Amino acid sequence: MISRRAFLAGLGALPLSAAFTPVQAGEGFSHAVVVEKARDLAAREYTPRPTVPDDWINLSYDQYRKIWFRHADALWSGTDRPFHVDFFHPGLYFPRPVQVNTVEDGQAQPFPFDFDLFDKTDQVPPLTTDDSLGYSGLRLRTEFDQPGIKEEFAVFQGASYFRAIGQGQIYGLSARGLALKTGDPMGEEFPDFIAFWLEAPAPEQTHMVLHALLDSPSVAGAYRFTITPGASCVMDVEATLFPRVDLDHVGIAPLTSMFKFDETNRHRFDDFRPAVHDSDGLMILNGAGEALWRPLANPRRLQISAFADDAPRRFGLMQRARRLSNFADLEALYHRRPGLWVEPKGDWGRGAVTLVEIPTDREIYDNIVAYWRPADPAPAGEALRLDYRLTWGEGAPVPNDLPRVINTRLGRDPFNPGNIVTVDFEAHPIFDDGPEALSIHIQSAQVETTQGILQRNPETGGLRLGFRFDPGEADLAELRAQLRKDGAMASEVWLYRWTT
Numbered sequence: 001m002i003s004r005r006a007f008l009a010g011l012g013a014l015p016l017s018a019a020f021t022p023v024q025a026g027e028g029f030s031h032a033v034v035v036e037k038a039r040d041l042a043a044r045e046y047t048p049r050p051t052v053p054d055d056w057i058n059l060s061y062d063q064y065r066k067i068w069f070r071h072a073d074a075l076w077s078g079t080d081r082p083f084h085v086d087f088f089h090p091g092l093y094f095p096r097p098v099q100v101n102t103v104e105d106g107q108a109q110p111f112p113f114d115f116d117l118f119d120k121t122d123q124v125p126p127l128t129t130d131d132s133l134g135y136s137g138l139r140l141r142t143e144f145d146q147p148g149i150k151e152e153f154a155v156f157q158g159a160s161y162f163r164a165i166g167q168g169q170i171y172g173l174s175a176r177g178l179a180l181k182t183g184d185p186m187g188e189e190f191p192d193f194i195a196f197w198l199e200a201p202a203p204e205q206t207h208m209v210l211h212a213l214l215d216s217p218s219v220a221g222a223y224r225f226t227i228t229p230g231a232s233c234v235m236d237v238e239a240t241l242f243p244r245v246d247l248d249h250v251g252i253a254p255l256t257s258m259f260k261f262d263e264t265n266r267h268r269f270d271d272f273r274p275a276v277h278d279s280d281g282l283m284i285l286n287g288a289g290e291a292l293w294r295p296l297a298n299p300r301r302l303q304i305s306a307f308a309d310d311a312p313r314r315f316g317l318m319q320r321a322r323r324l325s326n327f328a329d330l331e332a333l334y335h336r337r338p339g340l341w342v343e344p345k346g347d348w349g350r351g352a353v354t355l356v357e358i359p360t361d362r363e364i365y366d367n368i369v370a371y372w373r374p375a376d377p378a379p380a381g382e383a384l385r386l387d388y389r390l391t392w393g394e395g396a397p398v399p400n401d402l403p404r405v406i407n408t409r410l411g412r413d414p415f416n417p418g419n420i421v422t423v424d425f426e427a428h429p430i431f432d433d434g435p436e437a438l439s440i441h442i443q444s445a446q447v448e449t450t451q452g453i454l455q456r457n458p459e460t461g462g463l464r465l466g467f468r469f470d471p472g473e474a475d476l477a478e479l480r481a482q483l484r485k486d487g488a489m490a491s492e493v494w495l496y497r498w499t500t
Contacts, residue, residue, distance in 0.1 A: 023101045029108040029197060034211045034222040035240050037195075039383070041213075041220035042242035049096050049194055053128040056091035064092040066121040071150070073117050074141070075102070080203045084150045086139040088157050089118055097134025099195040103211075108197060138196065140208055142229050153229040159190045160214055161256070164233040165338050166393040172257065172278035172337030173317055175390060177214050177223055178241070179251030179371050183304050183356045191216035193223075219243045219250075232393030233338075239386045247378040251354065251371030253342045253388050255317045259296040260363045262321075264410045268298075273328045276363050278337045279317040281405070282370055284353050287311040293405045294495040296368055299357050305497060306352035306373070315353045316341035317370055320406055322394065332363075338392045342372070345387040350375040403428035403462065403483075403491045410498070418470030423481060423494050427461030430490050435463055439484045442467055446477040454483070465494075475500040 027033075051057065067089055071077075074084035090097045100111040113133040137157025141150035144167050154164040160177030180189040197211040207228040214221035224238040237253075257279040261269045269276075277296065284292040286309045294305070296317075318339035321327065327334040351374040358367040378384045407424040425431075431438075435454035442449050452467035463483070471477055477498040483491040 023099065023108050023110050023195070023197075025109055027108045029101075029103045029106060031211055031222070031224045031238070033108075034197065034213055034224070037213055038215075038220040038222040038240065039242050041215055042244050042381075046215065046217045046244065049192075050132065051095040052090045052097055052133055053130075055125065055127050056089075056133070057095045059091045059124075061092065063124055066124050067118050068120070069118055069139075071141075074150070075111070075198070076200070081201050082142055082203065082205055083201050083208045084141045085198060086141065086152075087117065087135040088137040088139070089113075089115075090134060090136040094136035094158055096192065097136055098193055100135050100138065101195065101197045102200060103197050104200040111198075138198075140210075140227065140229075142208075144229075153233050154227055154235075156193065156196065156210070156212070160193050160212075164227070164229075164235065164390075164392040166232040167230060168336070169338045169392075169394070170333055170336050172319065172334075173340055174256045174366070175340060176251075176254045176256060177212065177239070178216075178219065178221065179254035179369065180216065180218055180247070181249045182251055182254070182354075182369050182371070183302065183358075184249060189216055189218055191219065191221070218245050218247060232391050235390040235392075237388050237390060239388075241378065241384040241386070243378050243380045243382070243384070245380050249373065250378055251369070251373060252348070252386055253344075253390070254369060254371035255340050255342070256366045257296075257317045257368040257370075258360075258363060258366050259298055259357070259368050260360060261298060262295075262408075264295060264408055265298060267411070274325075275321060275327050275334070276329070276332075277319070277321075277334060278366075279319050279339065279368060280321055281318050282353070282355050283314075283316055283318050283341075284309070284312070285314040287313060289313075290489070291402055291404075291492045292495055293492045294355065294497075295405075295408045297357050297497060297499070298367065299359055299499055301359065301499075303357050303497065303499065305355040305357075307355070308350075308352045310350045311347045312344055312351075312353060312372065314341060314343045315370065315372070316391075317368065319394075320404070338394065341391040341393075343389040343391070344372070345389065348372060348374070348386070402489055403430060405492055405494050406460065406462070408494070408496065410496075413468055416468065416470075418468055419498070420466065420468050421479070421496070423465045424457055424460055425462045425465070425483065425491050430485060431463055433485075437485055438463075438490055440465060440467075441482050441484060443480045444469065444477050446474050447471050447479075449479070452481070469498075471498065471500075 069086045101108045140154040141152045156162040163174045193212040195213040199209040210225045212223040221241040226236040228234045260276040262275040282294040354373045356369040360367040403425040409422045440452040447469045449469040450467045457464045479496045481494045
């Protein structure tokens, strides 16, 4: 069984801030408790919670990695509960710890930091082990195909970031509880999860319930995650936000990923691999029922795209490249990274799916952000409730049974001024009558394009659309293409922003 330090009555597990009262042993719990704590926080002036001692913060990257949690001592190990929880120590990039609580039979219990639950090498220096410490995050594990082996499927660590994977995948993109002012010239604000509550699962339970309290200078919030692992990991999220100020640039259900290059910008990078990315496109099923596919870009300058909508149905960052040969990387295994699909519950009203693309020359940096931005500000003092589902897995559900875009290529025309674009659509019964049964619709407000041609691609079994455009003096062009059959949609809508 797991060992713990005794809880010190009256002190709590961690003094998070002057405005937050730490959970007391035996405190009654429901999600309404977290909502009230968020409401109370928002009514007070924001106070950052304390950092851990400097010796933890000053750990080098190598020293930090040489401390690890023992799986054998995970929360609920040695019991018949189907989920185990590991914890991450603080320090280095995680200077402000989060309070962790467990919930059993409707009562919350603090789970204080215990350095004895970690192993370390002799290269780790002596470290402070007083009551100022706390965990920086947690990892969830459960049994899949191997009896007795608990495999990880989700991690919550750092600000309001969390990640998950479907069975057999490896971690790639992340999600966040909330994004504020992403891409703004005055800088971004990063809310933090400052406390977690882990509900003890019943022996046959197939889902894990986690509650989180969020805080930042502009907003406080309460989150409830119902997490079901499997071939895809599904998270049902209930979020209640209490703005301290009017939130005029808020990102709901934000996703964060990495895109360095693919066959659209391969010429810019001297690399043995044909592509490097955690995600290759933004997919949207809008309120009008159109399926939009926007290949990602690594621009030379920051760019922000907004896809206006009313009552969005779904959006997400996908990884459609699924062969090892797409990347030729035997270590990063980008072909096994999950896509992440956001499905709003209820009517989110008017707004825009917003895509932020940041220049990068290194694959260790996340440079892609996507989120829903409501058209109207969230007023200070008014509660905002938003529910949605996150699905982490190999591919998004087919939104309307239309052929998907599976590849985009772009390069100079060797014989004429301008560029050639090719867009490959997957094989689909709608193409059985051949290319001549389809019409091509290509649009751009900035440049002239050719009408385009359709050819059968013998390797994919689908169709390839090819067309040319000459940008001339333009430094930006928004391109849109779609196939139609008998006047009806016969493919996703392909969107692309070309820049110099």
